[in-house]
Amino acid sequence: MSGSTGYSNGYHLQQCGSSEKRVGTSQRERLRKASRKSRDGRGGPRVSYDEQQQQQERPPCTDFDMAYFHSYSHLGIHEEMIKDRVRTETYRAAILQHQSSIEGKVVVDVGCGTGILSIFCAHAGAKRVYAVDASDIAVQANEVVKANNLSDTVIVLHGRVEDVEIDEEVDVIISEWMGYMLLYESMLGSVITARDRWLKPGGLILPSNATLYMAPVTHPDRYGESIDFWRNVYGIDMSAMLQLAKQCAFEEPCVETITGENVLTWPHVVKHVDCYTITIQELESVTTRYKFKSMMRAPLHGFAFWFDVEFSGPAIYPTNSDAPSSLSGSSSNSPIDGSQRKKRANPNEALVLSTAPEDPPTHWQQTLVYFYDPIEMEQDQLIEGSVTLSQSKENSRFMNIHLEYASGGRSFVKESVMR
Numbered sequence: 001m002s003g004s005t006g007y008s009n010g011y012h013l014q015q016c017g018s019s020e021k022r023v024g025t026s027q028r029e030r031l032r033k034a035s036r037k038s039r040d041g042r043g044g045p046r047v048s049y050d051e052q053q054q055q056q057e058r059p060p061c062t063d064f065d066m067a068y069f070h071s072y073s074h075l076g077i078h079e080e081m082i083k084d085r086v087r088t089e090t091y092r093a094a095i096l097q098h099q100s101s102i103e104g105k106v107v108v109d110v111g112c113g114t115g116i117l118s119i120f121c122a123h124a125g126a127k128r129v130y131a132v133d134a135s136d137i138a139v140q141a142n143e144v145v146k147a148n149n150l151s152d153t154v155i156v157l158h159g160r161v162e163d164v165e166i167d168e169e170v171d172v173i174i175s176e177w178m179g180y181m182l183l184y185e186s187m188l189g190s191v192i193t194a195r196d197r198w199l200k201p202g203g204l205i206l207p208s209n210a211t212l213y214m215a216p217v218t219h220p221d222r223y224g225e226s227i228d229f230w231r232n233v234y235g236i237d238m239s240a241m242l243q244l245a246k247q248c249a250f251e252e253p254c255v256e257t258i259t260g261e262n263v264l265t266w267p268h269v270v271k272h273v274d275c276y277t278i279t280i281q282e283l284e285s286v287t288t289r290y291k292f293k294s295m296m297r298a299p300l301h302g303f304a305f306w307f308d309v310e311f312s313g314p315a316i317y318p319t320n321s322d323a324p325s326s327l328s329g330s331s332s333n334s335p336i337d338g339s340q341r342k343k344r345a346n347p348n349e350a351l352v353l354s355t356a357p358e359d360p361p362t363h364w365q366q367t368l369v370y371f372y373d374p375i376e377m378e379q380d381q382l383i384e385g386s387v388t389l390s391q392s393k394e395n396s397r398f399m400n401i402h403l404e405y406a407s408g409g410r411s412f413v414k415e416s417v418m419r
């Protein structure tokens with residue numbers, strides 16, 4: 001997934017919040033029971049108390065959500081994701097690696113987009129795949145399914161995961177839900193909803209877990225281009241622009257590609273997410289304390305954030321507390337074993353989709369939170385503080401970043417919003 005803002009060119013009213021539209025008609029009979037459960041209650045069977053409760057608890061679909069779904073009706077965003085071969089090929093490899101858990105089984109693809117992952121699952125032998133998407137791209141997904149003669153297997157449901165009805169339990173949930181900095185866009189909540197509504201006990205979730213990292217970075221070229229540039233513009237001293245330049249360049253987080261050479265020391269785990277156990281409430285706000293020791297003398301320009309996701313079988317780490325300490329979201333600054341971020345050679349080991357600076361680039365790049373002014377770090381100098389990532393109250397798909405950092409006897413606070 002990439003950020004939707006680049007495509008948020010307004011929105012129109014669609015089916016958000018109402019019962020799902022199943023695209024196409026060839027599977028009508030199969031879904032007969034499901035469609036009887038129309039949420040308006042007219043003409044269908046009586047809705048049980050439990051179902052009424054569930055419906056009342058469903059989160060409302062806001063104007064922001066509608067704009068978000070509308071952004072995904074633009075083909076460009078899907079083209080970018082599909083052309084990201086690291087992303088798409090890792091998902092396909094993971095599906096093949098877990099083929100024995102998919103063959104003959106029922107799958108839900110949460111946010112199917114063009115339907116690509118649903119079709120991979122059908123090719124892997126799934127008995128039935130519910131391909132759910134609230135965006136109008138679902139209409140095209142259904143055409144793709146038909147053109148590939150998969151209408152008997154892949155059922156496209158055009159609606160929110162929170163609203164659609166699936167009248168059976170499922171064996172597998174697959175979803176590509178990750179936003180910039182992992183949690184931007186807040187789509188993981190919809191995967192949790194799907195899990196809690198439909199996944200059989202012992203079912204499989206792909207990806208199974210995710211880890212968000214941060215590390216201090218030096219980036220003199222970037223600082224030079226955006227800030228030092230104003231010191232001498234065609235021989236004119238435009239230093240008067242410096243404060244404004246810092247504000248304009250660094251007020252918001254920047255999505256850009258850095259390399260391992262920009263990173264000053266080992267990363268710190270901000271949050272480990274176990275997709276089998278994480279709750280929606282846990283995602284509202286994530287706080288971690290960090291302490292880094294710079295491995296070199298260099299100007300420190302800010303922090304980079306990146307993530308990886310792992311495609312392992314169910315419940316490798318049944319609870320967060322059972323996760324290995326380097327991946328548990330603790331505040332330690334222990335080195336991360338590089339092999340944990342790599343696709344593993346042994347096919348019995350979990351595949352990893354990494355967006356780390358030292359790994360091949362993806363469309364997620366890295367997210368940089370720059371300081372307004374660099375800190376000149378000596379080798380072994382400490383920098384410590386805390387970071388809180390929280391869903392914006394205004395629009396839960398935005399992320400507030402509260403960063404505190406202290407080094408060399410000075411301390412700072414930076415607030416920013418990822419919109």
Ligand SMILES: C[S@@+](CC[C@H](N)C(=O)[O-])C[C@H]1O[C@@H](n2cnc3c(N)ncnc32)[C@H](O)[C@@H]1O
Binds near residue numbers: 081112135137160190
């Ligand atoms: C990152 S795209 C992934 C598309 C496709 N699975 C792929 O891998 O190319 C996420 C998709 O999820 C859809 N989506 C996000 N939240 C959803 C929800 N709550 N219900 C249904 N669809 C959702 C979006 O409309 C978007 O098409």
